[in-house]
Amino acid sequence: MKKLLVLSAAGVLAFVPASATAETPSGSGIAVKLAKGKTVSYTAGKLRVKTGKRTVPYAVDAKTVCSYGDGVSGGIIRCSHLSKRKYLSRSVRVAWLNDSKKRRVARVVAVEMPKKK
Secondary structure, three states, X not given: OHHHHHHHHHHHHHHOOOOOEEEOOOOOOOEEEEEEEEEEEXXXXXXXXXXXXXXXXXXXXXXXXXXXXXXXXXXXXXXXXXXXXXXXXXXXXXXXXXXXXXXXXXXEEEEEOOOOO
């Protein structure tokens, strides 16, 4: 059941504009922001995403859900697998929020993997 819920969350990220904000499901009133870009690197719990001209770091913790998809199917991966070559320089959507130290903390990371022809 968990896999179905995460894939549907990643699917929602694929169709929501990057400038949109959404309320968290818990109703706590914390706005989750969405960003789109390309993965640059992943090391020691930090994901770096190139958005336009700048590279933005996101903290990845135990609550972060990482997934991949090709538009038809997909799956959940460990966030540490984002350092593999096949996930680098791919389009990615990140749902994030600021923590108390004003760091960007990723909650959902969805990597778009186009199908090979």
